[in-house]
Amino acid sequence: MFKKRHTRIGARPGTLVISKESPRPxxxxxxxxxxxxxxxxxxxxxxxxxxxxxxxxxxxxxxxxxxxxxxxxxxxxxxxxxxxxxxxxxxxxxxxxxxxxxxxxxxxxxxxxxxxxxxxxxxxxxxxxxxxxxxxxxxxxxxxxxxxxxxxxxxxxxxxxxxxxxxxxxxxxxxxxxxxxxxxxxxxxxxxxxxxxxxxxxxxxxxxxxxxxxxxxxxxxxxxxxxxxxxxxxxxxxxxxxxxxxxxxxxxxxxxxxxxxxxxxxxxxxxxxxxxxxxxxxxxVANRTNEVMKVLTIMASLFIPLTFMAGIYGMNFEHMPELHYRYSYPMLWAVMTLTSIAMLYFFWRKGWIGRG
Missing domain, CATH: 3.30.460.20 (CorA soluble domain-like)
Structure with missing residues (x-):
């Protein structure tokens, strides 16, 4: 940006304003x-x-x-x-x-x-x-x-x-x-x-x-x-x-x-x-930000049902029939895995992942 050197206010016309950085003529x-x-x-x-x-x-x-x-x-x-x-x-x-x-x-x-x-x-x-x-x-x-x-x-x-x-x-x-x-x-x-x-x-x-x-x-x-x-x-x-x-x-x-x-x-x-x-x-930059947000959203979406299931069976109630069933733990893992796979398949069909 150019900065003009101005003469002093009220100075007579023809007054020379010379920069101190200017070399000798x-x-x-x-x-x-x-x-x-x-x-x-x-x-x-x-x-x-x-x-x-x-x-x-x-x-x-x-x-x-x-x-x-x-x-x-x-x-x-x-x-x-x-x-x-x-x-x-x-x-x-x-x-x-x-x-x-x-x-x-x-x-x-x-x-x-x-x-x-x-x-x-x-x-x-x-x-x-x-x-x-x-x-x-x-x-x-x-x-x-x-x-x-x-x-x-x-x-x-x-x-x-x-x-x-x-x-x-x-x-x-x-x-x-x-x-x-x-x-x-x-x-x-x-x-x-x-x-x-x-x-x-x-x-x-x-x-x-x-x-x-x-x-x-x-x-x-x-x-x-x-x-x-x-x-x-x-x-x-x-x-x-x-x-x-x-x-x-x-x-x-x-x-x-x-x-x-x-x-x-x-x-x-x-x-x-x-x-x-x-x-x-x-x-x-906006597109890259959107890509990051999409990944974070998909990851968060995957964990919503998993967190829901874990939250139910993590409660401290005494009368929960599933807790005393012999295969409750592996079945819960199976349901959570299938849920994740189903959601990933849904995201893929929508074109949100895996399609460049």
Whole structure:
């Protein structure tokens, strides 16, 4: 479950709320055009804009929010609106697209599978990525180190494809598209887990299985909550009147929007599948309970007439003719045995025992 860090009541707009767990910001810059590529860490933010050239597209990647002064300096260097910087730092925000002057903020949600140990088998790591698009640069912000954008960096470095010959809007599209495509392996892993659990739910409906199903269902709910507004954010880029996004880039964004719709439908399908498995689990548990109750009921029913007979002849009356008859004891055993056999035969004819 996501817990948003709220600013103090009455705080001025643009107040940054930074988690103490967030690492110190690490800033890297990639500067490229069709002929050149330059990637380097950025130590001095004041010199960052000097690296910009008219024919160069820049990608500034900021990972970690742990130093307020660095974040404020980034905002100062790039003239970021205070509300834009607040949305970047105060995570998680709802995926959205907002225009701030000559800068466009795109908020998306990146997902990854955590390490597949027993404690986190079904855990999905989810993190906000904020993309700031301007005329000739893109800034990406994320709260923690590490992402799924290495394929984009490799494409830029190798120069393959058309990415180095396009503008900043195309780079923003590629980043957003890569993040959206990152939902597929996560959903595939969740789907494989659900399929593997189908037989287990029927054969061994243990409480551990129910706990795993419940965790999966909650993860799928969180995924759907992230994907649904992400559809709207990408759709606004396709249909919105943003001068920063060229018409030919919108064609590619339509494909990204289709991927959002597809992942949303898959997440919903898996959520319904998890709900169905939980219902199957409850039915299996109920059936097993009914089987136990049936056995106990049959055993109790068998002993009712036997207890009745034993109770009669266990009374302490003096005048009971059967007590003085020589064959009373074996006859009582014979009657009790025949009664039990007759009752078992009756249960069998009714299909209550011996018929699977």
């Amino acid at each position: 690490v800033v890297r810059g990639i500067f490229y055009n069709r002929q050149s590529y330059d990637e380097r860490p950025v130590e001095d933010l004041d010199q960052l804009q000097e690296a910009f050239q008219a024919e160069t597209v820049a990608w500034v990647d900021v990972q970690g929010f742990g130093d307020r002064s660095v974040m404020n300096k980034v905002g100062e260097v790039f003239h970021l609106h205070p509300l834009l910087l607040e949305d970047v730092v105060n995570v998680p925000q709802r995926p959205k697209t907002e225009l701030y002057g000559d800068q466009l903020l795109i908020v998306v949600r990146m997902v990854r599978l955590k390490d597949s140990d027993e404690a986190s088998r079904y855990r999905v790591d989810m993190e906000q990525v904020s993309i700031v698009l301007a005329e000739n640069y893109v800034i990406t912000f994320q709260e923690r180190y590490g992402d799924i954008l290495d394929p984009v960096r490799k494409r830029l470095k190798s120069g393959k494809g058309i990415i180095r010959g396009r503008g900043a809007d195309y780079l923003a599209y590629v980043i957003a598209d890569t993040i959206v495509d990152g939902y597929y392996p996560v959903l595939e892993a969740v789907g494989n887990d659900l399929e593997a659990m189908e037989d287990e739910v029927i054969r061994n409906p243990s409480p551990d299985v129910l706990g795993e199903l419940n965790t999966l269902k909650n993860q799928l709910i969180n995924l759907r909550r992230a994907i649904w507004p992400q559809r709207e954010a990408i759709n606004s880029l396709v249909r919105g009147d943003f001068a920063l996004v060229d018409e030919d880039v919108r064609v590619y964004l339509r494909d990204t929007h289709d991927h959002c719709i597809q992942t949303s439908e898959v997440a919903e399908m898996y959520r319904e599948m998890a709900t169905g498995l939980m219902n199957t689990y409850l039915s299996s």
